[in-house]
Amino acid sequence: MRVGFIGAGRMGRPMVARLVAAGHDVRAFGRNAESRRDLEQLGAGVAHDVAKAAAQADVVVLCVFSDEQVRQVCLDSALLPAIPSGAALVVHTTASPTTIEAVAVHAAHLDVIDAPVSGGPHDIAVGTVTLFVGGADDAVARVRPVLSCYGDPILHVGPSGAGQKVKLVNNALFAGHIGLLAEAIRLGERMGVPEATVLDALTHGSATSRVLEIVTARGSVASFIEVAGEFVNKDVAVVRNIAEELGSDLGGLDDAIKAVNIVGKSLR
Known part of the structure; x- marks a missing residue:
C-alpha cells in the first residue's frame, strides 16, 4: 500500500521501519534535515510538508504526541484536503474521542480510524504493540495489512472513537x-x-x-x-x-x- 506517515518520532520511527520492511510504499513527513536523513536511511520517501506526505496515499498514519497536536495537524493544516477521497486516516495518538469526532466531520471524504497504542517503541520494533481500534468494520479490515506490520494484538473495539x-x-x-x-x-x-x-x-x-x-x-x-x-x-x-x-x-x-x-x- 501507499502509506503517508506523519509523526515519525519516538513511537512513529519504528512503525515506519516496519512498514518499509514489509514492502509498503511509505512517504513520511520530516520536520528538519536530520529527521529527513533518518527517514531516507530507513528506506522511506521524504516529504517536506504534511500535505505532500499524504498526497496519493491509500492510508495516512498519524502518530504525533498529544491531542492538541492531532487537532493542529488535522484541523489547522493542509493535511485533510490533501488526502485522496476514499483513503483512510489512522490516528495512533491517544486523544479525546471528541477530537476524533471533529476530525471525522472535517474528513467526510475519508475513513477515520482511531488506533491508540499500548506499549512502547520496543514493542513496535518487534511487532507486538497493542492497538485499540475504533472504526467501521470494512475500513478497519482495509487498513489491517498496515496495522499488522507492528500491531499484535489488533483489538477492534467498536466504531470510530471507541479505540480512544x-x-x-x-x-x-x-x-x-x-x-x-x-x-x-x-x-x-x-x-x-x-x-x-x-x-x-x-x-x-x-x-x-x-x-x-x-x-x-x-x-x-x-x-x-x-x-x-x-x-x-x-x-x-x-x-x-x-x-x-x-x-x-x-x-x-x-x-x-x-x-x-x-x-x-x-x-x-
Whole structure:
C-alpha cells in the first residue's frame, strides 16, 4: 500500500521501519534535515510538508504526541484536503474521542480510524504493540495489512472513537496502578524495608502486576515516572476532561492517580 506517515518520532520511527520492511510504499513527513536523513536511511520517501506526505496515499498514519497536536495537524493544516477521497486516516495518538469526532466531520471524504497504542517503541520494533481500534468494520479490515506490520494484538473495539475510549480507560487504570504502587512503596519504607527489596519481593507474590514488573525493571517508581510520567500525565488530563464533560470524575481512581502526581512533582 501507499502509506503517508506523519509523526515519525519516538513511537512513529519504528512503525515506519516496519512498514518499509514489509514492502509498503511509505512517504513520511520530516520536520528538519536530520529527521529527513533518518527517514531516507530507513528506506522511506521524504516529504517536506504534511500535505505532500499524504498526497496519493491509500492510508495516512498519524502518530504525533498529544491531542492538541492531532487537532493542529488535522484541523489547522493542509493535511485533510490533501488526502485522496476514499483513503483512510489512522490516528495512533491517544486523544479525546471528541477530537476524533471533529476530525471525522472535517474528513467526510475519508475513513477515520482511531488506533491508540499500548506499549512502547520496543514493542513496535518487534511487532507486538497493542492497538485499540475504533472504526467501521470494512475500513478497519482495509487498513489491517498496515496495522499488522507492528500491531499484535489488533483489538477492534467498536466504531470510530471507541479505540480512544478504551485506551483512556486503560491509561487511567494504569496511572492508578502506579499510584497504588507508589503508596505501597512508601508503606514499606515506613516499616524499614527498602524500595528495591519490596519491588523484587512483590513480583513473586499475589500483588504482582504488569505495572509492578515494568517499575521493577526500571529500579524504582521515581525512575519509571522520570521516563514515562509525561506520557501518563498527558493522557490522564484528557481522561479528567472527559469525565468533567460527563458531569462526573474519576472517583477512587483519581485518589490513586494523585500519588503519581506527587512522585512526578518530586522529580522536577
